Amino acid sequence: MSIRLGGLRKSFGTKEVLRGFTLTVEEGETAAIVGPSGCGKSVLLKHLVGLLRPDAGTVVVDGTAVPGLRGKELAALRRKIGYVFQFAALFDSMTVAANIAMGLRRLRGWDRNRIAERVAECLGLVDLNGMGGRYPAELSGGQRKRAGLARAIAASPKYLLYDEPTTGLDPVMTSAIDRLVLKMRDELGVTALVVTHDMTSAFRVADRITLLHEGKARFTGSPAEVRTAGDDVLRGFVEGDPALYYGLRGGRNDGA
Amino acid sequence: MVLLPVTDPLSRPFAASGRSTLAALGSVGQAAALFAGSVRALRDIGTWGPLLLPQMARVGVASVPIALFIATFTGIVMSLQASYTLTGTIPLYFVGTMVGKTMILELGPVLTGLILAGRVGANISAELGTMRVTEQVDALETLAYDPVSYLVVPRTLAGIFMFPFVVLLAVATGIASGWLTALQLLDMSSAEFVKGLRLFFEPWDVWFAVIKSVSFGAVVTGIGCFCGLQTEHGAEGVGRSATRTVVTSSMIILCLDAFWAAVLL
Ligand SMILES: Nc1ncnc2c1ncn2[C@@H]1O[C@H](COP(=O)(O)OP(=O)(O)O)[C@@H](O)[C@H]1O
Ligand SMILES: [Mg+2]
Numbered sequence: 001m002s003i004r005l006g007g008l009r010k011s012f013g014t015k016e017v018l019r020g021f022t023l024t025v026e027e028g029e030t031a032a033i034v035g036p037s038g039c040g041k042s043v044l045l046k047h048l049v050g051l052l053r054p055d056a057g058t059v060v061v062d063g064t065a066v067p068g069l070r071g072k073e074l075a076a077l078r079r080k081i082g083y084v085f086q087f088a089a090l091f092d093s094m095t096v097a098a099n100i101a102m103g104l105r106r107l108r109g110w111d112r113n114r115i116a117e118r119v120a121e122c123l124g125l126v127d128l129n130g131m132g133g134r135y136p137a138e139l140s141g142g143q144r145k146r147a148g149l150a151r152a153i154a155a156s157p158k159y160l161l162y163d164e165p166t167t168g169l170d171p172v173m174t175s176a177i178d179r180l181v182l183k184m185r186d187e188l189g190v191t192a193l194v195v196t197h198d199m200t201s202a203f204r205v206a207d208r209i210t211l212l213h214e215g216k217a218r219f220t221g222s223p224a225e226v227r228t229a230g231d232d233v234l235r236g237f238v239e240g241d242p243a244l245y246y247g248l249r250g251g252r253n254d255g256a
Numbered sequence: 257m258v259l260l261p262v263t264d265p266l267s268r269p270f271a272a273s274g275r276s277t278l279a280a281l282g283s284v285g286q287a288a289a290l291f292a293g294s295v296r297a298l299r300d301i302g303t304w305g306p307l308l309l310p311q312m313a314r315v316g317v318a319s320v321p322i323a324l325f326i327a328t329f330t331g332i333v334m335s336l337q338a339s340y341t342l343t344g345t346i347p348l349y350f351v352g353t354m355v356g357k358t359m360i361l362e363l364g365p366v367l368t369g370l371i372l373a374g375r376v377g378a379n380i381s382a383e384l385g386t387m388r389v390t391e392q393v394d395a396l397e398t399l400a401y402d403p404v405s406y407l408v409v410p411r412t413l414a415g416i417f418m419f420p421f422v423v424l425l426a427v428a429t430g431i432a433s434g435w436l437t438a439l440q441l442l443d444m445s446s447a448e449f450v451k452g453l454r455l456f457f458e459p460w461d462v463w464f465a466v467i468k469s470v471s472f473g474a475v476v477t478g479i480g481c482f483c484g485l486q487t488e489h490g491a492e493g494v495g496r497s498a499t500r501t502v503v504t505s506s507m508i509i510l511c512l513d514a515f516w517a518a519v520l521l
Contacts, residue, residue, distance in 0.1 A: 046394070049397070049398050050397075051394050051397060051398070075400040075402075076400075078397070078398055078399070078400045079400050081398065082398075083394075083395070083398040085391050085394070085395060086391075087390065087391065089390060089391035089392050089394065089395040090392075090395075091387075091392055091395070091396075092390075092392070102396075102399050102401070103399040103400070106399070106400050106401070151395075151399075
């Protein structure tokens with residue numbers, strides 16, 4: 001089963017954020033969507049779990065059309081998807097362990113002991129052993145991101161959506177998170193979509209990279225294809241060259 | 257919503273008021289949807305059940321000190337003002353009547369309701385607003401929780417159950433402080449005050465106060481949840497939602513107060 005987006009459109013008021021975005025992520029694959037801040041990456045991800053409804057187009061996850069789902073069906077689909085939020089979005093009134101347990105408490109056949117075991121296991125996976133009793137406010141940015149990741153993987157989802165998992169982290173922490181993303185793919189076989197503006201990280205984790213530009217998929221290809229592509233906008237983004245990215249010859253320093 | 261652009265300066269105010277009317281109607285529609293959602297979410301007792309007691313403690317028990325503080329001073333003032341007003345042929349024991357009646361029927365429920373709109377309503381709104389802008393509400397949803405079952409229902413039920421409790425405590429305190437004032441400052445005897453207190457007392461008055469406080473509890477907590485969940489634009493938005501909660505619920509409390517007086521008395 002896979003993720004299929006077709007002709008996805010979404011506007012907020014008069015602002016068109018997505019203008020016909022099409023993408024397929026095959027089972028077991030990790031795809032990356034790259035693009036500058038504010039281009040609509042988070043908006044895109046939110047459509048996959050039904051947090052936003054598209055104005056037009058199709059969103060199919062695990063063989064079900066997401067926008068039509070309500071109530072129990074939507075909850076059932078959401079149990080198959082782990083969502084790693086950009087700023088972790090940990091429940092700050094709860095300890096890290098309670099955060100990780102939140103999703104598990106909704107599942108049948110999970111008693112206290114089984115939940116506690118799984119929480120400890122997830123803490124170990126993200127290298128936060130012994131931090132379960134802390135509150136989110138007592139964690140560093142990197143620890144918070146890893147706690148968010150632990151919460152997302154706790155219920156062993158088939159799909160993982162990462163919203164800028166490495167943004168704002170130091171290079172060492174970035175590569176640690178990237179290794180985790182790869183581990184999820186290789187050991188658990190999850191289908192994953194990573195949204196990022198960090199090209200280094202995208203090259204490391206993705207089987208396929210898509211550039212989101214002006215609400216559409218501008219280019220899709222393997223990391224090798226992205227490195228050698230001739231597309232000006234893509235090269236502009238990868239190389240960090242505003243003149244190429246914005247299609248200007250004279251150069252421009254006031255980019256968004 | 258499609259509105260034709262209005263360029264003529266004379267019609268601009270009308271267009272603006274039309275837009276705000278539409279926005280207000282839109283809010284009423286969304287609030288009605290939240291209400292319907294909350295009623296549906298009542299079935300989901302597994303989600304909200306365990307959260308109810310902590311919310312009742314937070315909404316109710318923690319509000320008792322401020323409510324009693326207000327009631328104490330209201331009782332003193334009522335007692336003094338009643339004795340000042342009731343001169344000449346009116347017997348002094350009517351002080352007891354006035355303190356009792358006004359505390360039970362009006363001041364107990366309404367003053368407590370207004371103060372809790374500030375204390376409880378703003379608190380709920382800021383809490384849920386912060387959860388909204390930091391994507392904690394989205395996170396709840398992705399973990400297959402219904403935010404209405406998890407956040408709105410326990411808070412609103414806590415308001416409905418606890419407001420009457422706080423109000424009745426406030427009423428009792430107000431009457432007690434009025435009584436003490438009468439004894440200490442007005443040269444009244446306890447027997448006189450109690451005589452006045454019982455003169456026009458109807459058990460129905462207490463029910464009236466309970467009905468009012470249940471409705472105020474639902475309004476304050478419900479609007480707090482509604483404004484909180486609608487929060488946008490970061491910290492500034494959280495502040496705006498808290499203000500909106502206090503202003504809107506205070507206005508609705510006063511309107512409901514008039515409504516119940518007209519319907520039930
Ligand atoms: N709920 C919303 N209401 C209005 N505008 C929004 C909303 N969510 C996102 N946007 C706008 O959509 C654009 C894309 O946002 P986002 O997806 O968060 O960007 P990013 O690629 O950095 O994740 C931004 O310009 C943002 O202002
Ligand atoms: Mg984003």
